[in-house]
Amino acid sequence: MVIIMKVVLQNLTKKFPSRNKKGGEVVAVNDFTFEIPDGKLVGLLGPSGCGKSTTLNLLCGLQKPTSGKIFFGEDEVTNLPAEHRGVGLVFQNYALYPHLTVLQNIIFPLQNLKGKDKLSKAVMTEKAYEVAKLVQIDELMDRKPSELSGGQQQRVAIARALVKMPKVLLLDEPLSNLDARLRLQTREEIRRIQRETQITTVFVTHDQEEAMSISDMIVVMKDGVIQQIGKPQEVYDDPVNLFVAKFLGTPPINVFRGEVKGDKLYIGQEAILDIQGVADQEVYVGIRPEGFILDEQGALGCELSRLEVMGRDVSVVSTHPACENTTIRSIIGSDSKVDLGAKTIRFNVKPGKVDIFSMTTQERIHFELK
Numbered sequence: 001m002v003i004i005m006k007v008v009l010q011n012l013t014k015k016f017p018s019r020n021k022k023g024g025e026v027v028a029v030n031d032f033t034f035e036i037p038d039g040k041l042v043g044l045l046g047p048s049g050c051g052k053s054t055t056l057n058l059l060c061g062l063q064k065p066t067s068g069k070i071f072f073g074e075d076e077v078t079n080l081p082a083e084h085r086g087v088g089l090v091f092q093n094y095a096l097y098p099h100l101t102v103l104q105n106i107i108f109p110l111q112n113l114k115g116k117d118k119l120s121k122a123v124m125t126e127k128a129y130e131v132a133k134l135v136q137i138d139e140l141m142d143r144k145p146s147e148l149s150g151g152q153q154q155r156v157a158i159a160r161a162l163v164k165m166p167k168v169l170l171l172d173e174p175l176s177n178l179d180a181r182l183r184l185q186t187r188e189e190i191r192r193i194q195r196e197t198q199i200t201t202v203f204v205t206h207d208q209e210e211a212m213s214i215s216d217m218i219v220v221m222k223d224g225v226i227q228q229i230g231k232p233q234e235v236y237d238d239p240v241n242l243f244v245a246k247f248l249g250t251p252p253i254n255v256f257r258g259e260v261k262g263d264k265l266y267i268g269q270e271a272i273l274d275i276q277g278v279a280d281q282e283v284y285v286g287i288r289p290e291g292f293i294l295d296e297q298g299a300l301g302c303e304l305s306r307l308e309v310m311g312r313d314v315s316v317v318s319t320h321p322a323c324e325n326t327t328i329r330s331i332i333g334s335d336s337k338v339d340l341g342a343k344t345i346r347f348n349v350k351p352g353k354v355d356i357f358s359m360t361t362q363e364r365i366h367f368e369l370k
């Protein structure tokens with residue numbers, strides 16, 4: 001029986017001494033307040049150093065917060081030692097015991113149970129087979145870790161984390177050591193296992209695509225500060241600032257220096273949209289790769305570099321003097337005709353795929369179409 005519970009972070013802060021010459025401190029986690037709904041998979045996402053691992057360490061009890069509280073369900077666990085929190089942990093390096101078989105590795109956490117929780121060998125083996133079946137490694141129980149592929153080793157690590165039926169499962173970059181294909185496969189596996197067990201799960205990654213593809217909810221972080229929380233598609237469609245817009249999406253959003261003037265949105269001299277509700281000012285204009293429409297009469301003229309065919313889609317690679325990205329990538333259907341001999345390619349834009357951001361705060365500025 002799995003106990004499904006929400007996890008609540010309340011004003012959680014963790015500071016470390018910076019240990020540089022100037023002294024001071026690093027705020028690895030800065031006043032995090034959010035709730036992970038019970039039974040959901042949440043992706044903590046952000047670039048290196050944004051505080052992802054520290055957040056996980058606070059959740060599992062390996063580190064103590066400087067201030068703030070953590071609740072599992074209604075119970076406060078802030079000061080509860082790690083071994084009493086009922087948390088399952090999986091790290092990037094699987095950390096299996098090399099001299100033990102798969103079965104012995106999975107059973108290991110159960111052997112430490114004491115007193116009334118102590119289990120017989122038969123029950124431990126039964127539980128190990130149960131979780132091994134779930135992660136589909138029950139055929140490999142007598143092998144040593146060295147006799148397994150990376151993906152299989154990671155499944156053993158997941159089985160070991162699940163065998164005590166944790167209240168919360170924490171996964172820290174669990175796919176980083178796997179090759180691209182296995183990464184894809186294993187992330188689907190993790191999703192399936194999470195759905196089947198319904199264990200509230202926190203998944204840490206710097207890979208936005210990975211987080212977007214398996215999470216019910218993502219938390220985008222930067223320098224220890226939460227930028228945005230929401231369903232992956234909602235955050236992608238409605239980024240609160242330029243950082244979030246740039247961090248989500250492959251190929252990334254194309255960012256131009258532009259201007260709002262007299263209810264028109266300009267890139268260079270070219271008015272690409274009629275908008276209203278925004279005062280005249282210089283802005284960043286973000287256009288998603290899928291936001292371009294090929295049109296010989298289009299408002300935006302870019303210098304054509306080349307085409308890249310990626311299966312179903314064709315990516316037009318071009319440049320524009322006002323674009324902050326080295327190249328502009330626009331995804332068009334493979335049936336669209338592009339004259340490769342042409343120097344300039346013209347686009348119109350899909351208004352729903354265009355966001356504008358303040359040049360000073362980089363916050364998103366909402367506009368209406370005219």
Ligand code: ATP
Pocket residue numbers: 016017018026027028046047048049050051052053054055206
């Ligand atoms: P990565 O993706 O590279 O693992 P992360 O998002 O997990 O990064 P954290 O490991 O949580 O980031 O680190 C957040 C910040 O806290 C970083 O600036 C890091 O240098 C700092 N930090 C982490 N642990 C300590 C420590 N024990 N002492 C001092 N600073 C630390």
